[in-house]
Amino acid sequence: MRRSLAALLCFAAVPLAAQHDASKEGKPKNPAMGNPTAIASGQKLFVNSCAGCHGVKAEGGRGPNLRKRGVWHPLEDDALFTIIRKGIPGADMPASNFNEEQAWQVAAFVRALASPAIENPPPGNVQAGETTFWGKGGCSNCHRILGRGGMLGPDLSNAGATLAAEDLRESIVDPDADGFLRYKGATVVLANGTTLKGVARNRTNYSMQLQDAQGNLHMVDLSKAKQVDISDHSPMPRNYAQRLSKQEIDDLVAFLSRQSVRPFEPAEKK
């Protein structure tokens, strides 16, 4: 019984294997997936050949935004590879001149754009990034990892498992890019003269859930406030692109990409 089932599976896998020079197990595999060097190569190819429509940061333009998962995320690697090589007939997406290796590299880059960073850890010196995080970067004044660090910024204990590497990078060099609505700086003067300062974790016209720098939560009834000031920005410094070198930022992103509470299990093992 088991043997015949195995034979059937092998048979079913043959057409796929023939298509993409797949591994001997009979499954199409992206040899570039999870390989930092290959992803970096894919990025170069992407910038040269794809960015014209999809944007340099894959933010979209004439072609769709590739960092928002909805557009292409349901696609298997296999289908992504085929689209990159052959385009989408009848649509504006043209065929490319990439060879197989290059197409896999671009596919791996596109996959990494919207996948948790831990799944495709970007290149960079993790240890140097760690040193920057706890030292020169000043990141730990506001951010925490497993209970160590400041209170005001988002917890980064699981950053690599929840955010894509490019999103991590963007948060560092352009912190206002995604709005950070839950982390606006806020000052409230209450009717009794007390001043509360911190970040507004949430707010309406009627109430504010304010966290002060010590981490204390204040559930503020705004009908009892004399004055409310909300910053246009998150308290995250906006000058990291100047304060840190490109290498230091790469290292920092590499370090944060490895922050995952649960060990990463490659898809094949799931």
Added chain:
Amino acid sequence: MTIRFLLSAALATSLAAQVKYEDLLKGPGDNWITYSGDYQGKRHSPLKQITAANAGNLVAQWTYHVPKASGLRTNPLVYNGVMYVTNTNEVRALDARTGRLVWEYKDTRSKKEAVNRGVALLGDRVFFVTGDVHLVALDRRNGALLWQKQYGRVEDGLYGSMAPMVVKDKVLVGVSGGDSGMRGYVAAYQAATGEEAWRIYTVPAKGEKGSESWGNFVEYGGAATWLSGTYDPELNTIYWTTGNPWPDFYGGDRKGDNLFSCSLLAIDADTGKMKWYFQFTPHDTHDWDAQAWPVLVDLPFNGKPRKLVLHANRNGFLYVLDRVTGEFLRATKIIDKLDWATGIDPKGRPILVPGKDPTPNGNRVCPGVRGATNWMAPSFNPATGLFHVITLEQCDVFTSSAKEPEPKKNFSGGGASPKPTELGQFFLRAFDPTTGKRVWEYPMTGPAEMWAGTVSTAGGVVFFGDDDGHLVAVDSKTGKHLWHFQMGEGITASPITYAIDGKQYVAIASATAIYSFALFEPSR
């Protein structure tokens, strides 16, 4: 608002208020900081702004829809104006006055989705369990992850759904999954570090005392620890109930009493060693887990003051035990439709009616598979001396399967369901534990599908969810209806009460949302 301010202030010492063990010992006041409010499991609040006279003036204050929720089981906790609620693999902190979200934590990589009954609090920490059996510690103030500890494996037929319980410096957890072949346990972890302090299995290993009561099936005996326990600090004893033996409906391969399934365990809080046990349903074949909280009360029994533990069991009896020794004192019926036993003998063993086991063709037995009561939280009001229990009058047709038992694969050895012409009915009933007598009852209408429990208040009001999706208030003394609110969907959780700035609130989870109520304030 300047960056410099924030950075310098961030380095200042934290002086935030903390949930201390002494606070947990005190029980509820303005805050509601354990699942049952106090360690005794009374679910009784000293708050009395809402009374039997004014409960009719309750109005909704806010609603928070929990994203993607269905069938919420969460029992909210409230500390210093912040409410903590859970959903599958998620915790949220809400402003308890407005219902606004403060922070949320999502474990997106959990291997199992399961219902969740709530958090535990200690110090600056919030504890909850994931569906795939990890105990997680978060910072109470911003939801930042502090540590995460795997305490069981989904592959072993386990999952996590209970609200952890804090005792002194430890966090206690149990495991779900007793209907598919697993081995139950209670484990204690250091709250500070997540290091395991002790673990007690509810089914003995082969060769250990009690294993002789199992036949061949001790390895997958079940006896899950679905819920949290209660605690007597003077006796340093934890009281924890255990689930059914496996396979649920077929006992042929597990001949014997099947210790320590369907039991109450008294456990030393420091060592995890069993002090005594009491088994309510030996060799259960009707899935009658011991579910409801063991409620600890000091009351006269036969004229003498005694330390008692009350437990309303799925098998249809309200048990009174001596909680120092485990001695059986009395069992009385909590339902009228009960036909599997004629009573409980002086040693606490049921006097069985022959021929009530499940059969391949089906055998009608009362109560049904969900039991005369279940995990719907009971409550005890020290002022009236009444014990409030949600009860279900229902009989089911129980079938057993001749199939070879397969552990960890949702095999339960049969099943049970009511006859379509004989659906059940829920009642809220108040019992006098000193006599076992039913003092009043509140019959409900509805499809007999709810899982809502109760909370009692010093204002003389009992709140509970009914079988039609109402939150209901009744008079503690008489059971008379005072107020109700239609929540628009079935209720599978129990209410709590808390206060902020002198205003009392009552909160409960509906299937998909958290609601909070307070008295109407015309001057606002």
